Amino acid sequence: MDAKRYELNVQLAQMLKGGVIMDVTNVEQAKIAEEAGAVAVMALERVPSDIRKDGGVARMSDPGMIAEIKKAVSIPVMAKARIGHFVEAQLLEALRIDYIDESEVLTPADEECHIDKTKFSIPFVCGARNLGEALRRIAEGAAMIRTKGEAGTGNVVEAVRHMRTMNREIRQLAQMPVEEVTGFAKTNGLPYELALKVKELGRLPVVNFAAGGLATPADAALMMQLGCDGVFVGSGIRRWDWARPCRAWKSGRFRRSRFWQSGDGNL
Amino acid sequence: MVIFDMSVHLVKHTPGVIGVLDLQGGVHEHLEHLERLGIPYARVKQPEDFADLAGLIIPGGESTCLARLLEIFELKEVVLQHYLRGMKIWGTCAGAILLADKVVDDKPCLGLIDMEIERNSFGSQLDSFQSEAIIKAVSTEPIPLTFIRAPKILRVGKDVNVLLRIDDYIAAAESDGIVVTVFHPELTGCLALHRYFALKCGLSPAAENPSDVNRGWENVSWMKLARIAS
Numbered sequence: 001m002d003a004k005r006y007e008l009n010v011q012l013a014q015m016l017k018g019g020v021i022m023d024v025t026n027v028e029q030a031k032i033a034e035e036a037g038a039v040a041v042m043a044l045e046r047v048p049s050d051i052r053k054d055g056g057v058a059r060m061s062d063p064g065m066i067a068e069i070k071k072a073v074s075i076p077v078m079a080k081a082r083i084g085h086f087v088e089a090q091l092l093e094a095l096r097i098d099y100i101d102e103s104e105v106l107t108p109a110d111e112e113c114h115i116d117k118t119k120f121s122i123p124f125v126c127g128a129r130n131l132g133e134a135l136r137r138i139a140e141g142a143a144m145i146r147t148k149g150e151a152g153t154g155n156v157v158e159a160v161r162h163m164r165t166m167n168r169e170i171r172q173l174a175q176m177p178v179e180e181v182t183g184f185a186k187t188n189g190l191p192y193e194l195a196l197k198v199k200e201l202g203r204l205p206v207v208n209f210a211a212g213g214l215a216t217p218a219d220a221a222l223m224m225q226l227g228c229d230g231v232f233v234g235s236g237i238r239r240w241d242w243a244r245p246c247r248a249w250k251s252g253r254f255r256r257s258r259f260w261q262s263g264d265g266n267l
Numbered sequence: 268m269v270i271f272d273m274s275v276h277l278v279k280h281t282p283g284v285i286g287v288l289d290l291q292g293g294v295h296e297h298l299e300h301l302e303r304l305g306i307p308y309a310r311v312k313q314p315e316d317f318a319d320l321a322g323l324i325i326p327g328g329e330s331t332c333l334a335r336l337l338e339i340f341e342l343k344e345v346v347l348q349h350y351l352r353g354m355k356i357w358g359t360c361a362g363a364i365l366l367a368d369k370v371v372d373d374k375p376c377l378g379l380i381d382m383e384i385e386r387n388s389f390g391s392q393l394d395s396f397q398s399e400a401i402i403k404a405v406s407t408e409p410i411p412l413t414f415i416r417a418p419k420i421l422r423v424g425k426d427v428n429v430l431l432r433i434d435d436y437i438a439a440a441e442s443d444g445i446v447v448t449v450f451h452p453e454l455t456g457c458l459a460l461h462r463y464f465a466l467k468c469g470l471s472p473a474a475e476n477p478s479d480v481n482r483g484w485e486n487v488s489w490m491k492l493a494r495i496a497s
Contacts, residue, residue: 004397014454015361076329203495
């Protein structure tokens, strides 16, 4: 993708800020999510909690199902490709969905390499546990980052760990003299140019969402106050009752409260 | 960071402030442009935040989400009430959809401008694009245009003035109190439309200068207003 296309892809993620992206496995759920106010849906054959339970190999979802969901909603549709599986990504691009999640939730297809995302026009979101992973994915062409968390558990602790780690590393970088950046970048596996960019900005150079184990609206608000730009929810929620949290979102009890705001909301 | 200091929401705005509706979407991007123009700005979220606003920007985002949140926060009535008081409103992309009184295959939300709009009218993200055009009423220079899963305005009523028509659709229009653009000036280096809206609100932005269309401007400029929590 050329620089212009990459900019447009980063900008679509900007328009999702402050929003909730929901996992859905069929048209009916996609419509409920849209009506509840989701800013995008993640079309999946099996949600991560089922993948964990069933075991086996988790692959890209059935293109027919993804196409049906795309037809049913007007909000952006995302779908997952296995890490390193560039042909699944080519198929998803051909389906003309809006975003690909190169996701650790599926069984990795390549244990060494991620997809070369610069070869695609469609945007990618990738998971990260720390600043190094985030910046390496951006260097490979990701237009949006999310925490990895621990999908399908309903336990937010890993997402919190990943967000806190990223924030800590960004703060360290922002405060250190520039001559220390080379060493810091080497130790933590940061692409140097991007490390300088993060130092200048005081945050990731693309939109950063929380994902992986968020189960309640309070979990989502926790991640927002930790400085995320938005959240992915789904399988953790489905573990106990998909409809109940959807109703909670719809009632807007949390969205109306002071708890729902990004970390910078009051600057 | 002060999360629990609710006094932030009680600050009374002096007339001359432009507010950006802070529910979801590209909020920082608009604030950054207003800052560069030297216009006092505020995020608005609570009913009392609207007091004395000269203008309100409804940013891009997802229109279904914004419509839902306007309802949940009980802000629809508040916006209408302040519009009647004389507050000008500018909607970009999703904001334009919320302001339209006819939406193809959907219910209108605020319905403050006589026009018909079709959501997500170009296709998927792969059909998002950048372009440029001269908008005569706004600037003599070509203005960069960014369309992200954009809507199309299909027709406007007789009291609505078309600002920019491209091919078979309308990309920007205005009435006495409303401006709508289906593209995103806040995602480009150009300040011309923000200046135009500030003037419409009766404010005096910083003098026109070449940086109105600053091609060296970086898309990440909004991030200084969106740093991580510390």
